[in-house]
Amino acid sequence: AQSVTQLGSHVSVSEGALVLLRCNYSSSVPPYLFWYVQYPNQGLQLLLKYTSAATLVKGINGFEAEFKKSETSFHLTKPSAHMSDAAEYFCAVTPNSGYALNFGKGTSLLVTP
Amino acid sequence: DTGVSQDPRHKITKRGQNVTFRCDPISEHNRLYWYRQTLGQGPEFLTYFQNEAQLEKSRLLSDRFSAERPKGSFSTLEIQRTEQGDSAMYLCASSLSPVGSGLSYNEQFFGPGTRLTVL
Numbered sequence A: 001a002q003s004v005t006q007l008g009s010h011v012s013v014s015e016g017a018l019v020l021l022r023c024n025y026s027s028s029v030p031p032y033l034f035w036y037v038q039y040p041n042q043g044l045q046l047l048l049k050y051t052s053a054a055t056l057v058k059g060i061n062g063f064e065a066e067f068k069k070s071e072t073s074f075h076l077t078k079p080s081a082h083m084s085d086a087a088e089y090f091c092a093v094t095p096n097s098g099y100a101l102n103f104g105k106g107t108s109l110l111v112t113p
Numbered sequence B: 001d002t003g004v005s006q007d008p009r010h011k012i013t014k015r016g017q018n019v020t021f022r023c024d025p026i027s028e029h030n031r032l033y034w035y036r037q038t039l040g041q042g043p044e045f046l047t048y049f050q051n052e053a054q055l056e057k058s059r060l061l062s063d064r065f066s067a068e069r070p071k072g073s074f075s076t077l078e079i080q081r082t083e084q085g086d087s088a089m090y091l092c093a094s095s096l097s098p099v100g101s102g103l104s105y106n107e108q109f110f111g112p113g114t115r116l117t118v119l
Helices: none
Strands: A003-005 A011-013 A019-026 A030-038 A044-050 A056-058 A064-068 A074-078 A087-094 A107-112 B005-007 B010-013 B019-024 B031-037 B044-050 B052-057 B065-068 B076-081 B088-095 B115-116
Touching: A003 A087, A019 A030, A019 A107, A030 A074, A044 A056, A044 A074, A044 A107, A044 B031, A044 B044, A064 B031, A087 B076, B005 B088, B010 B019, B019 B088, B019 B115, B031 B076, B044 B065, B076 B088
Parallel strands: A011 A107, B010 B115
Antiparallel strands: A003 A019, A019 A074, A030 A044, A030 A087, A056 A064, A064 A074, A087 A107, B005 B019, B019 B076, B031 B044, B031 B088, B044 B052, B065 B076, B088 B115
């Protein structure tokens, strides 16, 4: 079965610092991988997705992620954190397009002034 | 542009009562998904529909849970004889089936969720 593991349930960065949120996947077939963001009391919004095209994926709000098959990783990065980036971030995997998503447990990002 | 909507946004009920939630997907989307999210966890898949057909159910969906999508548009999720362990955020998402769309993947759009508290 496909699954993801997010390392670090809480990450704290200073405003302007690099954001790095880690995600490792387990999949027996080439996966589709996603990062979602959830603000308090809201649904999930797609940040970016990997669907077997380019390994470096750019998303919204300045986020990007790199698919590394050798490391089974799909880490999320942003060069410079903004206060508005404070939220819960979820990595997710699905074996096929249009199929149910398997989410990680999430990483709560705190941005300090 | 209307997204996925869910009603109610919040529901407080007593243990043993039945509750029903509604999800209205984006109008042209033929796939509809239900997920459950407990505190401090990621969403967990419950079930999904393509049009009116329920194509998959998770083992998390006990006999007390039932979902319908009678006309292939809105969907309802009913929980009978609620238990305190049912307290969670119930999320609905919709998408277009990628088959015939010319795309490799069609994004799932999520609604704001229904937060259920069972006392």
